[in-house]
Amino acid sequence: MRRASDIPLRLLIFVITFALVVGVALPLISRVLAASDTVQVRLDASQIQPRPLEQLTGQAIARTYSSAWKNMEGALEQNRPELIDESFVGYAHDKLLSQVQEQKKNGLATRYVDHGHQVSATFYSPEGSAVQLQDTAQFEIQLLDGSNVVSSQKVTRKYIAVVTVVEDSWKVRVLEGVQDF
Amino acid sequence: MRHKTTISVLVCVLGAVGFAADMRLPDKAVAGQSVAIGTSGSGEATLYVVGPGTAIKRQIKLGDDVQLKGEELRNSGYYQIAIKGGADVSKELYVAPAAAEKINFLARPSRVPVGQPKVIAGTAFVFDQFENLVTAPTPVTFELSVPGAPAKVERLTAKNGVSYLQTGSGTKAGPGQFTVRVGDNSVRRVVEETASEPCNLRFKLHKEKEGLIATTDPVRDCSGNAVPDGTIVTFISAEPGKGRSTVDARVKKGIARAVLPPVPGATISVASGVVLGNEVRWGGGE
Numbered sequence: 001m002r003r004a005s006d007i008p009l010r011l012l013i014f015v016i017t018f019a020l021v022v023g024v025a026l027p028l029i030s031r032v033l034a035a036s037d038t039v040q041v042r043l044d045a046s047q048i049q050p051r052p053l054e055q056l057t058g059q060a061i062a063r064t065y066s067s068a069w070k071n072m073e074g075a076l077e078q079n080r081p082e083l084i085d086e087s088f089v090g091y092a093h094d095k096l097l098s099q100v101q102e103q104k105k106n107g108l109a110t111r112y113v114d115h116g117h118q119v120s121a122t123f124y125s126p127e128g129s130a131v132q133l134q135d136t137a138q139f140e141i142q143l144l145d146g147s148n149v150v151s152s153q154k155v156t157r158k159y160i161a162v163v164t165v166v167e168d169s170w171k172v173r174v175l176e177g178v179q180d181f
Numbered sequence: 182m183r184h185k186t187t188i189s190v191l192v193c194v195l196g197a198v199g200f201a202a203d204m205r206l207p208d209k210a211v212a213g214q215s216v217a218i219g220t221s222g223s224g225e226a227t228l229y230v231v232g233p234g235t236a237i238k239r240q241i242k243l244g245d246d247v248q249l250k251g252e253e254l255r256n257s258g259y260y261q262i263a264i265k266g267g268a269d270v271s272k273e274l275y276v277a278p279a280a281a282e283k284i285n286f287l288a289r290p291s292r293v294p295v296g297q298p299k300v301i302a303g304t305a306f307v308f309d310q311f312e313n314l315v316t317a318p319t320p321v322t323f324e325l326s327v328p329g330a331p332a333k334v335e336r337l338t339a340k341n342g343v344s345y346l347q348t349g350s351g352t353k354a355g356p357g358q359f360t361v362r363v364g365d366n367s368v369r370r371v372v373e374e375t376a377s378e379p380c381n382l383r384f385k386l387h388k389e390k391e392g393l394i395a396t397t398d399p400v401r402d403c404s405g406n407a408v409p410d411g412t413i414v415t416f417i418s419a420e421p422g423k424g425r426s427t428v429d430a431r432v433k434k435g436i437a438r439a440v441l442p443p444v445p446g447a448t449i450s451v452a453s454g455v456v457l458g459n460e461v462r463w464g465g466g467e
Contacts, residue, residue, distance in 0.1 A: 110261075132343055160316060162306065
């Protein structure tokens with residue numbers, strides 16, 4: 001037979017256990033999801049000039065841009081320069097590579113918690129080899145010194161990207177933060 | 182006892198204020214130009230500057246201004262700046278591109294027939310000396326010229342670092358110089374403008390020992406440009422009761438020539454591509 005005085009104790013144990021499980025499991029789950037998810041990119045090409053973006057090309061651009069961000073975020077968090085080669089060429093490649101090398105040298109890393117990108121394709125070059133994108137992105141950006149988080153900022157940033165045809169695929173040639181479009 | 186506690190708390194608070202760090206960032210920063218970051222507080226701290234192409238970690242003295250050299254801020258974009266030590270503080274600095282200096286110019290095609298609308302396209306991406314896309318509106322001049330013909334000049338404004346021109350080919354064949362200019366800097370591409378399809382194609386017949394000799398007048402396009410040597414001209418002979426026979430000849434020094442069998446009553450015509458020329462009846466006149 002249960003005593004009435006046991007009930008609050010059992011309730012307390014249940015609450016503590018629940019809080020512990022949630023406290024431990026949630027960060028792990030979110031870390032796993034963050035690692036495996038693709039970066040969310042919503043592409044709108046309705047205002048593009050001077051030629052329309054074909055549907056398949058638009059899909060390829062959105063895929064390319066999403067994986068470029070994933071690779072960039074991986075490269076900057078883990079200081080792995082080889083991740084940059086897959087998605088970037090030219091100036092964008094060189095600048096990212098330089099940042100990864102500098103981070104590595106100083107024992108630093110940058111972690112992006114990416115909350116998605118609202119992207120407008122604004123320019124498609126007449127000969128079809130370059131597309132300009134305007135991206136409004138939301139992140140939490142953490143700066144790490146070793147394993148210590150030095151700073152953490154929630155930001156909404158604007159970027160201009162130029163994606164170009166390289167051999168038989170698209171790659172990001174320019175990726176720059178801007179104040180306004 | 183109570184007073185002692187109050188005093189201890191005050192000492193701790195004042196001590197903390199004494200070490201507290203804050204930083205003042207400039208309102209405006211430009212790529213390649215040095216920047217001073219003001220700090221307050223006292224004691225040692227660590228400064229972090231992480232942004233495009235850069236990751237700096239440096240020991241600083243709180244209360245002093247920290248100088249970031251121009252070469253440390255060559256890339257435009259967002260920089261995270263953090264100070265750790267005393268009280269931690271972090272801010273974001275935006276570095277704008279410098280003045281336009283470089284141009285990436287895509288020009289297509291490299292060879293184009295004359296007299297075609299919207300067939301030549303040029304796209305210019307405008308960068309500063311540090312390869313940052315210059316997003317501020319920038320005047321860009323496109324110029325397309327062929328020797329012996331007036332140049333086409335278009336003055337446009339690059340928006341978000343890009344400007345483009347789509348134009349037709351001229352009427353004169355020759356090596357077109359397609360140039361884009363930003364300030365004192367220019368980039369040139371060659372767009373070869375070639376003669377278009379033959380126009381007013383005409384030929385004459387005369388008989389020689391080896392057969393009927395068909396010779397065209399100089400083959401030109403509708404703008405009067407000689408078509409390139411090697412252009413195929415086809416002579417077609419419709420012979421009564423025997424069907425048709427064709428002979429292909431290449432333009433050489435502006436003229437195509439072919440030898441045909443002398444069949445009385447044959448109707449001979451000439452064509453090049455989709456263009457048809459005149460007809461001549463052998464033995465019955467034109």
